[in-house]
Amino acid sequence: MSTRNYAEVREWLRDARNKTFWNEDLLTVKRSKFGGLGVFARRDIEVDLQDEKSNLLLRISKEAILSGANSCISNLLYDSHIDGILALVLALLYEKAEGKNSPWFEYINSFEFQDSTSHKLIFAPALWEDEERMLLEGTDAELMGIVDPQDIKDDYNICLQFAKDNSSVMKAPYELSPDSEKSKWENRKLFQHFAAACFAVSSRAFIIDNYHQLALVPGADLFNHGAQNGEDVHFVAIGQVCPFCGRSDECGHDEYGPPDSEEEEYEYEKEEEEEAKAVDDDVDDDVDDDVDDVTSITMDLINQLEQELEQQKKEEAEAEAESSEEHFDVDSELTPDEVRLNPDQCCDIVIQRKVKKGQELMNTYGDLSNSLLLAKYGFTMDKNPNDIACLGRQIIAYRDSVGEKANERLEWWSKVGYDRLKEEEDEDDSDEQMDISEEDSIDDSWLLAINIGYPGVSSTECRCVTKLLSMTDEDFCKLQNDEEEFCKFYRSEMDTGSKRILNELCQARLRCLPGLRSKVYEKFRKGRVEGRKLAICRLLRSEEEILLHEIAKELSEFT
Incomplete structure (x- = not known):
């Protein structure tokens, strides 16, 4: 995500009408080495376990966040049964169209929808040029459907219908105003601006509660993402509220x-x-x-x-x-306006650990792999501890080559074994694989979970599946009929047969990444791919290769 004008955001945060406390005594915003703007400490900041208020960096009333429920089209969204990320995209487009009449005018005006250097619209990878998306072939980004533009096209059609249905009440925004009299190029331009707005929302949205669902939170989106060393700050909001009015107390x-x-x-x-x-x-x-x-x-x-x-x-x-x-204590660092904000009806950014003067304060948006970081936020990270290289496609190819025995066992795993494993490990929390399964296809979640993680370690699911494929018919029969046997199975070490299968899968996965020096990539990238996108693709591919090479070293004797 990128903000082009902090001065406008700062004025918005200072405006008492916006019910926001931004701790300018502790925070300053300037250029970050990670690109764009970042939030830095004006002085050393300690965590005070006795006084929670002293840890407060940002507090904003939920009435002031930009959500579908707070927007000028809240009733129309409700009547149209549109919620989630699409409701937030529509809210942004209609508030943007309101111009200075929108309560979020200065905030929205600070968004950088275009690259500051090339002046091209900033898209998700699904809308990159063909030669740019080709650089992601064979990666997890392609496997997860991140380079497929169909979802954005489907969302655009839904939003166009919404604008048409409500045109008598609200004038359609520029992005949702195609015209048969316009040229194909002009209408294509509208779609591209819509896609840029979608990416701006995706890269900024926070999960708030079961009333607002997702929202844009001025100030909170200034903090950059950091995963290697944990988070310096944390986003806090009460999630369980009344789904009809958003209150956290008794409302009737x-x-x-x-x-x-x-x-x-x-x-x-x-x-x-x-x-x-x-x-x-x-x-x-x-x-x-x-x-x-x-x-x-x-x-x-x-x-x-x-x-x-x-x-x-x-x-x-x-x-x-x-x-x-x-x-109001005159010695307090907080303002009277901040004291009057009800914490239960606000979103907070709080300090999590000691930071030194001049240090950039990092937030984390979740345990996301490079492919998901690219899809949601438009960047990748070197040595990302959450990165993975999925072996799902290789498992399917192995099944097809081996035949009925492998098919029977993988079918049992997808319907029974995978769920048993989750129960055994008590995995109620969601990780990147579960996020994907919820958004895409729950039937394929077991395939996405078969992966090599950082720094070259096979997942539990990966080890279980390879052991399943290498075990005898007698052992497989016991496993199917005895739950206690399953507990022993998933805790057991890999044998020679399972290691040989895993090595075969990893080698097949590596062959899907021929590298950026191959003829097909050289043909399309030479002089035609932006330097930033080329660097992103190179990093994403090389990180996956590193994971696979690391585990391949350990398995080299099992050929």
Whole structure:
């Protein structure tokens, strides 16, 4: 993700209307060695275990984050049953179209949708040129479908339909305004701008809660990603809130249901009917005699209510002022506005460990491999501890070459064994493989889990599958019918047969990475691929090769 103008973001963060505390005493923003801007420590920062507030770097009200639920099209999204990442993309496009009328104008205006050097739109790899995407052939990025543009095209069609359906209420944004009278090139340009907006959202979005779901969080997206040495800061937000209003305290919706539920509408309509009937009865009883009295009483009540309301507002203002004076410590580093923000209704960035003056503060976006980092954020990392080289395709090829025996065992593993392993290891948390399975195809998750991880270590699933393929028919029969036998199986060491199979799989995987010096890559890359993209592809491919070569050394005797 890239921000072109921190000054605009800073002004937005300083604006009291945006209900945000940005700790400028501790933080400054400047150019990062990782590219773009980064957040740096103005002075040494310690972690205070006794005072949580002193660890606070950013606090922003959930009312101020840019989400589908907070946007100018929240009702339209709800009526259209659009949520998740697509709702956030639409929210960004419509708020961007609002210009200065949008509460997030300065924040959105700081987005760098184009490369500062080439001035080309910044896309996900799926929208790279053919010769650029070809550099990713044979990598996990290709295997995971990261270079396939079909998903973006499908999303665009959904968004176009949304804009068309709601054109009478909200004018469609530029990106969603294709015209049959325009040239094919002009309409293609609209799609490209949409794709750039999608990537901007993907590279900035945070998971908030079960009401907002995903959102753009001003300030929080200034921190760069770091995985090798852990995180310096951590993003915090209460996730379990009311799905109808977003509150974390009691709001009544858990007892009475959503505000627009059929039951509530029925009760409301019933009350209106009864009130209308009562008024009609009174009027019928004495239409002429009581008209003046009713009018007089109504005016008196109105005047009385206005006076009471004015008095109530005055008392509330005085109480709020007193409360502010009582609770705000003049020696505190926090501002009165920050103190008044309810932590349960906010998103926070907090310090996690000691950092020195001048050090860049790094966040982490999860345990992501280089392929997933490239897909979501547009970069890769040297010596990424979460990187993998998947052997899924090689397992399928091995099955096809061996025949029925391998097919039977892999089918059992995909339907029974893989789930048993997850139960044994109690893997309720999600890793990169599980993220992929949820987003793409849960049926293929067992294949994605068969991989070589950093720094050249086979996954538990990989070891289990190779042992499964090398065991005798008798042992396989026991494994199928005895759960205790499975526990022994997955903890057992690999034998010679399983190591030989693993070596064969790794060698086949290496052959899929012929290198950037091969004729096919030389033909397409010479003078036609941007230096940055070429460096990304080179790093991604070389990191996968390193993982495979490391384990191949250990298995070299099993040929």
